[in-house]
Amino acid sequence: MKAAAVWQALQQTLTPNCAFCGLPRIVGYPLCTHCHEDLPWLPPEQNLPLPGGCPASVSAFAYQPPISSLLLSIKFGKNLRELATLGELTATGILPQLAKVPDAILPVPLHNARLHKRGFNQALELARPLAKQLGIPLLTRTITRSKATLPQTELDSSQRQHNLQQAFQFHTAAPYRHIAIFDDVITTGATARELAALLLANGIEQVEIWSCARTILRSKAEADTTPSFAHTG
Ligand SMILES: [Zn+2]
Numbered sequence: 001m002k003a004a005a006v007w008q009a010l011q012q013t014l015t016p017n018c019a020f021c022g023l024p025r026i027v028g029y030p031l032c033t034h035c036h037e038d039l040p041w042l043p044p045e046q047n048l049p050l051p052g053g054c055p056a057s058v059s060a061f062a063y064q065p066p067i068s069s070l071l072l073s074i075k076f077g078k079n080l081r082e083l084a085t086l087g088e089l090t091a092t093g094i095l096p097q098l099a100k101v102p103d104a105i106l107p108v109p110l111h112n113a114r115l116h117k118r119g120f121n122q123a124l125e126l127a128r129p130l131a132k133q134l135g136i137p138l139l140t141r142t143i144t145r146s147k148a149t150l151p152q153t154e155l156d157s158s159q160r161q162h163n164l165q166q167a168f169q170f171h172t173a174a175p176y177r178h179i180a181i182f183d184d185v186i187t188t189g190a191t192a193r194e195l196a197a198l199l200l201a202n203g204i205e206q207v208e209i210w211s212c213a214r215t216i217l218r219s220k221a222e223a224d225t226t227p228s229f230a231h232t233g
Contacts (some may be wrong), residue, residue: 019085020066029092030085039089040064042214044097050189055196056208060093063185063215071184071213075122083125090212091129098226102208103176105131106139108183108191109168111147126212127182139179143168143198145178170202178206186214 018025025032031039040062050057062066069088075081107123108146115121124140133136147167181195192209199207 010137013150058094059211059214061213063213068214086232087129102135102178102180103132104139105182107178109145111145122184142172170198177205181209183211186211
């Protein structure tokens with residue numbers, strides 16, 4: 001047996017198992033083929049612009065099981081290993097869809113009190129593999145969250161607007177022209193829109209919105225005109 005073949009055989013023996021089911025995984029990837037194919041990947045044709053005049057948006061997944069339950073369990077369980085796996089999967093879904101690489105990624109900031117309570121910012125941790133693979137920085141000081149807002153999904157439309165007013169502060173005139181905002185889940189898109197407006201108002205020329213998963217709360221009018229985001233596979 002040649003050295004290369006021995007090395008390859010050894011690699012296969014040492015390959016750890018799928019992060020979801022424990023079966024042998026794809027080499028260099030956290031999942032097995034079956035689990036990979038079972039995920040609710042959001043195809044490019046379903047990555048439509050968010051309602052309300054948002055900049056271009058790219059999400060890896062539809063907000064459906066097992067991604068939705070995984071995100072919730074991470075949020076409340078501090079499961080950093082699963083967070084790293086989900087970050088890798090998010091990068092796998094987003095990278096092939098990018099027309100142009102931005103100068104930096106801005107994870108949606110958490111309010112300090114919430115960050116202290118949770119111990120980590122889910123959006124920041126999920127964006128790490130993307131930033132690493134693209135070789136671009138993660139911006140954690142450009143914008144801070146000065147108000148602990150309520151989840152947008154729990155509010156009506158007038159409360160939503162008020163909820164986000166002056167929630168964020170822009171700090172540094174970053175030397176970047178094109179920034180991707182990153183959130184774990186995009187629901188109404190209001191938070192991302194607020195951040196995008198703040199970046200554009202402070203001289204950033206191009207802003208887009210990325211997320212691990214997205215769901216759309218649709219009014220009847222939207223439901224009549226927008227294609228379904230349901231995962232059909
Ligand atoms: Zn598996």
